[in-house]
Amino acid sequence: MKSVTLKDVAKAAGVSYATVSRALSGSPQIGSETRERIIKLCDEMGYTTNYVARSMVMKKTDLIGLVVPSIDNQFNSELAYYAEMSARSHGYNIMLCNSGPDMKQEKTVVKLLLGRQVDGILIVPQSPKTYENIRAYADQVPTVFLSENLRDQPQSYVAVDNSRGAYIGTKYLYELGHRDILYFGRRHSTTHQLRAEGYMKACQELGLRQRFFNSEFSHSSINNGYQLARDLFSKSLDYTAIFASTDSNALGIMKAADEMHIDIPNRLSLIGFDNITATGMPRIELTTIEQPKREMAVQAVDMLRDKIENGTQGYVHQILLPTLIKRGTCRPLG
Amino acid sequence: MKSVTLKDVAKAAGVSYATVSRALSGSPQIGSETRERIIKLCDEMGYTTNYVARSMVMKKTDLIGLVVPSIDNQFNSELAYYAEMSARSHGYNIMLCNSGPDMKQEKTVVKLLLGRQVDGILIVPQSPKTYENIRAYADQVPTVFLSENLRDQPQSYVAVDNSRGAYIGTKYLYELGHRDILYFGRRHSTTHQLRAEGYMKACQELGLRQRFFNSEFSHSSINNGYQLARDLFSKSLDYTAIFASTDSNALGIMKAADEMHIDIPNRLSLIGFDNITATGMPRIELTTIEQPKREMAVQAVDMLRDKIENGTQGYVHQILLPTLIKRGTCRPLG
DNA sequence: TTTTATGCTGCAAACGTTTGCGGCTTTTGA
DNA sequence: TCAAAAGCCGCAAACGTTTGCAGCATAAAA
Numbered sequence: 001m002k003s004v005t006l007k008d009v010a011k012a013a014g015v016s017y018a019t020v021s022r023a024l025s026g027s028p029q030i031g032s033e034t035r036e037r038i039i040k041l042c043d044e045m046g047y048t049t050n051y052v053a054r055s056m057v058m059k060k061t062d063l064i065g066l067v068v069p070s071i072d073n074q075f076n077s078e079l080a081y082y083a084e085m086s087a088r089s090h091g092y093n094i095m096l097c098n099s100g101p102d103m104k105q106e107k108t109v110v111k112l113l114l115g116r117q118v119d120g121i122l123i124v125p126q127s128p129k130t131y132e133n134i135r136a137y138a139d140q141v142p143t144v145f146l147s148e149n150l151r152d153q154p155q156s157y158v159a160v161d162n163s164r165g166a167y168i169g170t171k172y173l174y175e176l177g178h179r180d181i182l183y184f185g186r187r188h189s190t191t192h193q194l195r196a197e198g199y200m201k202a203c204q205e206l207g208l209r210q211r212f213f214n215s216e217f218s219h220s221s222i223n224n225g226y227q228l229a230r231d232l233f234s235k236s237l238d239y240t241a242i243f244a245s246t247d248s249n250a251l252g253i254m255k256a257a258d259e260m261h262i263d264i265p266n267r268l269s270l271i272g273f274d275n276i277t278a279t280g281m282p283r284i285e286l287t288t289i290e291q292p293k294r295e296m297a298v299q300a301v302d303m304l305r306d307k308i309e310n311g312t313q314g315y316v317h318q319i320l321l322p323t324l325i326k327r328g329t330c331r332p333l334g
Numbered sequence: 335m336k337s338v339t340l341k342d343v344a345k346a347a348g349v350s351y352a353t354v355s356r357a358l359s360g361s362p363q364i365g366s367e368t369r370e371r372i373i374k375l376c377d378e379m380g381y382t383t384n385y386v387a388r389s390m391v392m393k394k395t396d397l398i399g400l401v402v403p404s405i406d407n408q409f410n411s412e413l414a415y416y417a418e419m420s421a422r423s424h425g426y427n428i429m430l431c432n433s434g435p436d437m438k439q440e441k442t443v444v445k446l447l448l449g450r451q452v453d454g455i456l457i458v459p460q461s462p463k464t465y466e467n468i469r470a471y472a473d474q475v476p477t478v479f480l481s482e483n484l485r486d487q488p489q490s491y492v493a494v495d496n497s498r499g500a501y502i503g504t505k506y507l508y509e510l511g512h513r514d515i516l517y518f519g520r521r522h523s524t525t526h527q528l529r530a531e532g533y534m535k536a537c538q539e540l541g542l543r544q545r546f547f548n549s550e551f552s553h554s555s556i557n558n559g560y561q562l563a564r565d566l567f568s569k570s571l572d573y574t575a576i577f578a579s580t581d582s583n584a585l586g587i588m589k590a591a592d593e594m595h596i597d598i599p600n601r602l603s604l605i606g607f608d609n610i611t612a613t614g615m616p617r618i619e620l621t622t623i624e625q626p627k628r629e630m631a632v633q634a635v636d637m638l639r640d641k642i643e644n645g646t647q648g649y650v651h652q653i654l655l656p657t658l659i660k661r662g663t664c665r666p667l668g
Numbered sequence: 669t670t671t672t673a674t675g676c677t678g679c680a681a682a683c684g685t686t687t688g689c690g691g692c693t694t695t696t697g698a
Numbered sequence: 699t700c701a702a703a704a705g706c707c708g709c710a711a712a713c714g715t716t717t718g719c720a721g722c723a724t725a726a727a728a
Contacts, residue, residue: 003448003474005714005715006714006715007714015677015678016677016678016679017678017714017715018677018678018679018680018715018716018717019676019677019678021715021716021717022677022716022717025716027717029675029676029677030676030677031675031676031677034676034677048445048448048449049449049714049715050449050451050713050714050715051449051450051451051715052386052389052390052395052450052451052713052714052715053390053683053713053714053715053716054714054715054716055386055683055715056386056387056390056682056683056684056685056713056714056715056716057682057683057714057715057716057717058683058715058716059683061386066430070415071405071411071414071415071418072408072411072412072414072415072416073411074406074408074411074611076411077405077406077407077408077410077411077414078406080405080406080411080430081404081405081406081432082406084405084430084431084432085432088431088432088443088446093429093431093446093450094429094430094431095427095428095429095430096400096414096418096428096429096430097418097422097427097428098415098418098419098422109422111382112422112427114337114382115382115383115384115385116385116386116427117384117385117386140337222615222616251615251616252616254616254617255616255617258616258617277406277408277612278611278612278615281556281585281612281615281618282556282585282586282588282589282592282618283588283589283592283617283618284615284616284617284618339684339685340684340685341684349707349708350707350708350709351684351685351708352685352686352687352707352708352709352710353706353707353708355685355686355687356686356687356707359686361687363705363706363707364706364707365705365706365707368706368707383684383685384683384684384685385685386683386684386685387683387684387685387686387713388684388685388686389685389713390683390684390685390686390712390713390714390715391684391685391686391687391712391713392685392686392713393713
């Protein structure tokens, strides 16, 4: 268990450990024969530099704290995947924390991360109030928010153009001939507000009546969507398409529709938002709006790196473009 | 950005920083008024103990390295979720690394983790060869393998009873009246070998003919399953049920079947293995064998903690029980 | 040969903690 | 009143690096 230190290989090489450190870090003031001899020796002895000691003196841990509401959520885990890959390729490691389900835990893990001396924090907010919740800490270390729009807050974030996403989705339904489109989902976070706005904008432009069916449940889950949709479908179906504010909701709607024998897509067209993996599964094939998760994650770590390495001050709001993914749940009307 | 140190609050409190340290750690040799005064002061000044300095002297980082082939995989991300929650509740933080897709990267990240001085490593192997691949490192730090059976290897791991899972799945099909059951999937990792063995055992006991359709593709994905199933279905359908060695494969099979108008479950019953989230989605409703992911993750970190904290030597093979999840893809025959 | 420059290496401080040990003050017991 | 015990607290070393600075040898220049 006792690992070999600089001192050990220095002794073996017959030089001071400062020399070994310099040889490894490629300092130009070390002779090339000495360097090679030392490097070879390090290899043989299985030396790996102790990052905690290194971090101590460098005042830099090369660690990025990644906090997500819960990593088992498809959307988050995809973001995490790309974030980790990208971070590592730039020499950073990821410290993972689940912040859900309550605000207290979110605060706790962020504080924890600070104690760990992470160089920066990447956070996908668990609620619209996250910014307030962790503001005190976000000022102490480079932080970028991921996937949730903060709109007017003085904080860096990267997110899709949620409004545009809903806009193109609605327009697509229109082009398919639909004139009665229901917007399904909550609206109390900025993200969801924006989506609703995109829908409304499309409706205005196209001369459509705006119709909402929303709730203020906290998490957008399949089950929530399902429960809600059962309510919805027990009333008259005076619309031909639904724009669901999240894929999870859409999936719930789909389940309810199947149970109540409402034919998707023939009687009802359905479109979601996010393009989570399940939407591409056989039999589901949900038409949806894609969030470019890879790009989002990569941009977020780039932004964070910029703050960390260049000390960039201020904040930037990076908005990426969503894409319409046509699959099987939308049909031309008539 | 400059954080407040022990020294700072010591100066403010008018005591030495050793006293502050002791007050915080609850040492009995500090007077209670002093302690309370110090704690209050720490709060006000926003002091958080620097974990890297602490780790340095304690020779313990309270860090667990979690390496998974790719966190965006449902199965892995669920394990990761529970592992992180459990680890954190015991004072550990998780350092996340994706090891996929190649063996080289797996080795690299494990080496990295060692450099980070993690107290232990939790690894879900990316291939049957993982053990060989990282053995050199696994000897240097407490390590437990997750979800993959290592069978005779002298290493701790926790996994389901894969054999039993396949056994009960096959038996279930038998009880439904099926007599011609095809086993679909690869067999070259221990895990998959065990599943195949469970199937064979059931066949023997029940007097069924054993039928295999397998391949040696490296990753069990929906697409692989799909491609293979298209092949399979182009030949005669002289079986009434398929036991797929993974849910991913089963999903691929389902897709191919739908395309080729083979009615699941009426013409063909299908059962998977793993119970990944997608299987419970509307329209899919795949009958499957559940791996108790939460329990697996929790047990794995318990095991790891035991090694770390008590220095427990030797190894233990923890086998958990799988459960049959009855959903919609299996029908009684006749 | 002497001086200067150049190339390489070692010394030691610093990073922010934890903790054994010694010392001071106060209380207790006789 | 004095000694011993007890209760608190500070000193300083240690953890394993990085790096500014000084020092030594050798090579080049005068």
